[in-house]
Amino acid sequence: xxQLVESGxxxxxxxxxxxxxxxxxxxxxxxxxxxWFRQAPGKxxxxxxxxxxxxxxxxxxxxxxxxxxxxxxxxxxxxYLQMNSLKPEDTAVYYCAxxxxxxxxxxxxxxxxxxxxxxxxx
Numbered sequence: 001x002x003q004l005v006e007s008g009x010x011x012x013x014x015x016x017x018x019x020x021x022x023x024x025x026x027x028x029x030x031x032x033x034x035x036w037f038r039q040a041p042g043k044x045x046x047x048x049x050x051x052x053x054x055x056x057x058x059x060x061x062x063x064x065x066x067x068x069x070x071x072x073x074x075x076x077x078x079x080y081l082q083m084n085s086l087k088p089e090d091t092a093v094y095y096c097a098x099x100x101x102x103x104x105x106x107x108x109x110x111x112x113x114x115x116x117x118x119x120x121x122x
Contacts, residue, residue: 002026002111004096009116012086016120020081022096022113030074033105036081038092038118045095049081050106059106064090086120093117 008020024032035050049060049070058070069082079096096113099105 002029002032002098004098004111004113006094006096006113006116009094009118011119011121014086014088014120014122016086017082017084018086018118020083020094020096020116020118022079022081024077024079024098026077029077031100032098032111033100033102034070034072034079035097035099035105035109036070036079037095037097037109038090039095039115040089040092043092047106048094050102051079052102057102059102083118086118088120088122091118091120 003025004022006022012018033052036048037045038048039045051058051070051072055072067085072079093115095115097109098111099109
């Protein structure tokens with residue numbers, strides 16, 4: 001079992017940047033594949049990015065490619081989401097997720113954080 005706590009959300013103007021962090025409990029963080037999802041008001045939760053255990057493999061939703069970067073620091077049990085060139089349509093609650101495989105974590109992750117709000121003003 002792993003517990004996830006996100007931070008770093010806030011209010012930013014369009015074109016600005018934010019970095020989200022997700023700290024995981026436990027001693028086996030490096031064995032988990034990690035991901036970020038988001039849910040905008042009135043919309044379904046959607047996949048944003050994932051990163052494998054070593055950080056050597058990542059994937060992104062088309063809507064964030066070239067603007068967002070996912071990374072991890074296994075020594076700190078932390079995964080990050082660097083968000084640049086933010087747009088109003090990026091406004092959502094952002095969730096950190098963990099799973100044992102890339103398929104699991106990008107579709108139905110077993111572990112979720114509580115979410116952090118990101119609001120991008122125009």
